[in-house]
Amino acid sequence: MISDNQQISAIIRQFNFLQEADEDFREIFFKHATLSRIDAPQPICDQGTQCSHLALVLEGTARVYKLGENGREITLYRIGPGESCILTASCIISGKPFPAFAICEAPIEALVIHTAEVKRWTNQFTVWRNYMFTLISDRLGDVISVVEEIAFRRVDRRLASYLLQRGTSIGDDDIKITHQAIASDLGTSREVISRILKDFEHQGLISVARGFVRLNDAQGLAEKTHEN
Numbered sequence: 001m002i003s004d005n006q007q008i009s010a011i012i013r014q015f016n017f018l019q020e021a022d023e024d025f026r027e028i029f030f031k032h033a034t035l036s037r038i039d040a041p042q043p044i045c046d047q048g049t050q051c052s053h054l055a056l057v058l059e060g061t062a063r064v065y066k067l068g069e070n071g072r073e074i075t076l077y078r079i080g081p082g083e084s085c086i087l088t089a090s091c092i093i094s095g096k097p098f099p100a101f102a103i104c105e106a107p108i109e110a111l112v113i114h115t116a117e118v119k120r121w122t123n124q125f126t127v128w129r130n131y132m133f134t135l136i137s138d139r140l141g142d143v144i145s146v147v148e149e150i151a152f153r154r155v156d157r158r159l160a161s162y163l164l165q166r167g168t169s170i171g172d173d174d175i176k177i178t179h180q181a182i183a184s185d186l187g188t189s190r191e192v193i194s195r196i197l198k199d200f201e202h203q204g205l206i207s208v209a210r211g212f213v214r215l216n217d218a219q220g221l222a223e224k225t226h227e228n
Helices: 005-014 016-020 023-032 086-094 115-124 126-152 155-170 179-186 190-202 218-224
Strands: 034-038 043-045 053-067 073-079 101-114 174-176 206-209 212-215
Touching: 005 016, 005 023, 016 126, 023 115, 053 086, 053 115, 073 126, 073 179, 086 115, 086 126, 101 115, 115 126, 155 174, 155 179, 155 190, 155 212, 155 218, 179 190, 190 206
Parallel strands: none
Antiparallel strands: 034 101, 043 101, 053 073, 053 101, 174 212, 206 212
16 A cells, blocks of 8 residues: 555656545545565566566666577566556456566566455446556567567568667767677577677677777767668
């Protein structure tokens, strides 16, 4: 149960569905919600487990990924502040086990809702049902984009786009990341990523050092994303 008025106000500001909800639902929501904290890098959920709670992230980041038979990882999506997990939501609704892995990347503080309440609210409250279906719809688009990227787009184009997006998201040309982490996000091997990064470096687009990549020519990388 969450009863601190200042904390409740901050949480409402972070989630649109709570801003749209009436006082009756808000009262029920905060009566059943509890706070949970997870340190990084700590596993959150393993493939094949049953989902007992739905977490709504207040702070921190989680990564949801699949693991291939060859041991290679592919990132499906990340969950940040103000977000929740599509796979957890769909598993709770369907009763099926979690089909991927989730790990805490940055220390997480989250609201936790028990499975029984998630199901009951979905049946009883339009504002919560809309939140759940919108969550699934939005994230499904993200996952489809990942599949399209892997199936239809060259790795060098994808890598150029990835570096530009990461640089934009952190507001810095120095991206602290390993070759393996990039490979996991893009669903390919570390060797492939290292080779393409080396090619980009020779072309003056980036500089590579242990544990980080520096963007030297954003325009050149942007042109790479459309190169034949």
